[in-house]
Amino acid sequence: MTKIIGIDAYAVHVPRLYVDMANEWPVIRAPQLGEESPEKLRGKVMSGVGLRKMAVPDGHEDAATMAAMAAKRLIDESGIDPADIETLAIGTETTVDQSKSMAAYVLGMLETHYGKNLQHVGTPQVQFACIGATYALEAAVNQLRAGENKRPYSIVIATDISKYPLRSAGEYTQGAGAVALLICENPRLLELEPGITGTVTRNERDFFRPNWSSTAVVDGKYSIDVYLDCIEGALSEYSARSRARRNGSAPSSIYGELDHLLFHVPFPRMAEYAAARVFATLWETDPAFAPVLHEVRATLDSPDDRRELQRRLVKTEAFKTEFERRIAPSLELSREIGNVYSGSLYLAFASLVEQAATQGLELQGQRVLFCSYGSGASAKVFSGRVAPRWREVATRVRYGEELRTVADGGRRVEIDVAEYERLHGHVEVGSDAAIIGPPRSVVPPRGEFVLARLGETTTPKLTDYGYRYYAFTA
């Protein structure tokens, strides 16, 4: 019998600092971006793109400290013994080293913090833009299914800092954060369905980051098209495999069997574009929604104009109602944090669980579709069923509350544009330049992992030039 493997728990770490997209930022950027007025830019970012706040890492944070914070939180909240971890895998496109796996740095931080030797833990780093963590999750799950684990748990962490050049169209889709997932047999939260994942890979230039650059190069509009095409391809394979697995006994409509659809969310509005493409595909064979689709198609000058079909579809009441029910709850965290690249699909999952728990909704037994995408480009579509003990996990986390600002009695601190630009512009070390090290912190760290310093020595006795030293501040 196939083992039931899935997500037992999750933990999210978000930097405390943020830029409020409604305040000073649009006032300063509107003239620089050639926008008509701050109000127009504010409207575009908050409604057109969907972002309220953008999380910014402080001087002592990087993708590795964020990952370690998420892992520590996951371990503490789940009450597991770190010695019971088989694999700690990281999916990231913000690597801190061109050679060493970030997961080894993270393991080192956990060893120091818990006072345990964890050298038995496997520590791969998987890189493929925003889909890296999904490939890491797939490997961790398959390893468990194959019975290769000697210990009950694996941890998969998605950690990233989304960074584009200042004064570019990408700037207002930045963010930062890490999501850690606890993977095991008979999970409390989500049982992943085996044998039906759909995968697509195309060699594309929609988004990449050359080795010499700290910011991504993106062809924004093209990246949206590639995203949609790859998701559609992966969904088609997912649908075909789902039907084949049931030997033709499955109903013709895959849509009717899905309760929630989660997307990779580089910016919240992207979920609407993706939903339009996915609904337009799945509704073709759905008895309840095919008439809506055919009605919209009948209004087109050219019945093959898919872009226009999708634009009109999102305006229908049917679309709005379905979107509100099956997708909107997954976007709340993203609006408050911004793009967390490889973690954004799993942040959407956390958002769904949090929203359901706080609103007293029932998720047990519901089927969740995951649409993962990474530029460059690859997509994976897979699904899972919410497990009976999901509420046990959900009531412990409450990340919505964590996102409250200092003004509202929470922990988040708003920074002004000058401070944000200082942190954004910091370069740790030039190729032959002297080591500069981490920038000054805005909020002194307490109770967290920090990047303490970069090594500066090249002598016969010690060579650590550029090596990253991490610590935990009490």
Ligand SMILES: CC(C)(COP(=O)(O)OP(=O)(O)OC[C@H]1O[C@@H](n2cnc3c(N)ncnc32)[C@H](O)[C@@H]1OP(=O)(O)O)[C@@H](O)C(=O)NCCC(=O)NCCS
């Ligand atoms: C997302 C991105 C392409 C937006 O770029 P942009 O040049 O600002 O795009 P637009 O001017 O078309 O504006 C975006 C939306 O806001 C809408 N908008 C503009 N001004 C508005 C306003 N004042 N109020 C409400 N909506 C507004 C536009 O109509 C558009 O919506 P539409 O697609 O329904 O037409 C850009 O931020 C980017 O490149 N981001 C990074 C790339 C990325 O994340 N790619 C995803 C693949 S992983």
